[in-house]
Amino acid sequence: MKGQDMRRAGARASMCAVAALGLSALTVPTAGAAVIAPPTTPPPTMSPSPTPRPTPKPTPKPTPRALTKCQIAAQAKNTTPSKPFYRAATKFGMRDGGPKSINHVREAQYRLRWAKVYKGSVTGSYGPATRRAVRTFQSKNCLAPTGNVNVQTWAVLIQRTIRFKSSIPTVCRGAGWHSCYDRASHQDFLFKNGKLWNVWLVRGGAYSTQTRTGNYKVTARYKEKVSSLYDVKMYYFMPHSGGQGQHGSGFMVDPWVGHSHGCINMYIKDAKVLFNLTRNQPLRVTVYGAWD
Structure with missing residues (x-):
């Protein structure tokens, strides 16, 4: 009996040891093992990202179509001094006399040359050759071939x-009235709110008294004024830079002959049109281009 009791006690001790080892294995992690706690809240549901919409491209404005020759002719039918590109009529038999009796015959001959319908000389007399050139130009441009x-x-x-229209500075196309003189081509461009209103043939100062380049504003207006420096009359004078300005000249008959003392010389009739168009309104002036 004593021996059996000792064997039973040993068996119970072995079972307790095995149970202790099993409990230790469940509660103590082995080296390198991670303890993962059970989740307390479910993971958030991820909503799909919205597909980005492409930015709409602005619809380009259609480029305006160039007017046809007949459309240009129709628009020009009722031209007056207050409308674009005005000149008084120049007729067969007329001539440019002195500076106070200009009929724009020379200008017509220059422009007919540039239109490649006239190969004669610029004489200032409206003869048969000029009349033929005018008729040719009229026939090509949807105009009645009157010869005048x-x-x-x-x-x-x-x-x-x-x-040389492409050489005109951008500033000339701003708001309001703007007179832009190209010294190189002897042209004075008049713009109104960015729209070309007229183009006159003019001349500027001599090499020693050049018309100053730059951007200016007309500071005064005089229908007639005598120069305090040169004692000559200036018709429809509009100064813009010191003593320089633009005015009708009592000496100019051909824009490519002679020079001024620095002012922009215009035909008297053209200076009057410019003066009246911009009366009581701001007029900006830009002078640019190489001296000629």
Whole structure:
């Protein structure tokens, strides 16, 4: 009996040891093992990202179509001094006399040359050769071939013979009235709110008294004023830079002959049109281009 009791006690001790080892294995992690706690809340549900919509591209404005020759002619039909590209009619038999009796015959001959319908000399006399050239130009531009440069023909002729238009500074196309003189091409461009209104043939100062380049504003207006420096009359004078300005000249008959003392010389009739168009309104002036 004593021996059996000792064997039973040993068996119970072995079972307790095995149970202790099992409990230790459940509660103590082995080296390198991670303890993962049970989740307390479910993971958030991820909603799909919205597909980005492409930014709509602005619809480009259609480029305006260039007017046809007949459309230009129709627009020019009722031209007046207050409308674009005005000149008084120039007729067969007329001539440019002195500076106070200019009929724009020379200008017509220059422009007919640029239109490649006239190969004669610029004489200032409206003879048969000039009349033939006018008729040719009229026939090519949807105008009645009268042989006279009436106001309608003038408006079309001026528009067809604008030179070096791409060289005009951007500032000339701003708001309001803007007179832009290109010294190199002897042209004075008048803009109104960015729209080309007229183009006149002019001349500037001599090499020693050049018309100053830059951007200016007309500071005064005089229908007639005598220069305090040179004692000469200036018609429809509009100064913009010291003593320099633009005015009708009592000496100019051909824009490519002679020079001024620094002012922009215009035909008296053209200076009057500019003066009246911009009366009581701000007028900006830009002078640019190489001296000629």
